[in-house]
Amino acid sequence: QVQLVQSGAEVKKPGASVKVSCKASGYSFTKYAMHWVRQAPGQGLEWMGWFNADNHNTKYSQNFQDRVTISMDTSASTAYMELSSLRFEDTAVYYCVRDSGRDWLLEYWGQGTLVTVSS
Amino acid sequence: EIVLTQSPGTLSLSPGERATLSCRASQSVSSSYLAWYQQKPGQAPRLLIYDASSRATGIPDRFSGSGSGTDFTLTISRLEPEDFAVYYCHQYGTSPLTFGQGTKVEIK
Secondary structure, three states: OOEEEEOOOEEEOOOOOEEEEEEEEOOOHHHOEEEEEEEOOOOOEEEEEEEEOOOOOEEEOOOOOOOEEEEEEHHHOEEEEEEOOOOHHHOEEEEEEEEOOOOOOEEEEOOOEEEEEOO | OOOEEEEOOEEEEOOOOOEEEEEEEOOOOHHHOEEEEEEOOOOOOEEEEEOOOEEOOOOOOOEEEEEEOOEEEEEEOOOOHHHOOEEEEEEOOOOOOEEOOOEEEEEO
């Protein structure tokens, strides 16, 4: 079965960067895109961007355009999301999400990684 | 960007009652690419409905979705204790992908 296992919680200082990993199993990694969605404490869901493993295209939300990098290591079946210039308001749970393969339906979710930005 | 507005913000109901959740889009959702998710505290969202009206694998038939264009509805025919949670609508037809702000279904 499809499983997405994310790296553990992180605590970072303002201005630093964080890189969250997402190890995939149970499917052909290169046939699907991986998205990243975040959720601030007590808030709703916010799409950050995606990486197409087939053609290595990326697309980012304009809200994160200059600060986020989404990548994949196909040999390790692992996706990554790096967010730079962290601010207090970046404190959130970050999810990797595999889409359906036929469209951008966010089908399978990782367990989430809490990133806390604190001085 | 397509803005999704969910109503009501909170729905207070008793087990066995019917729940009707609304999601309105600021512009037409391409190909009815509208999904509904359920989220419980400390858990990742769970896909319930996709393509506006198709149930995801393993989702009970008390959950149903309807609508097209800009107006969509999630109906839970008879609330079970495990259904009390937050529900989000989500459009995946146009980039950037967007979510509604959520409707909390709470026990009355």
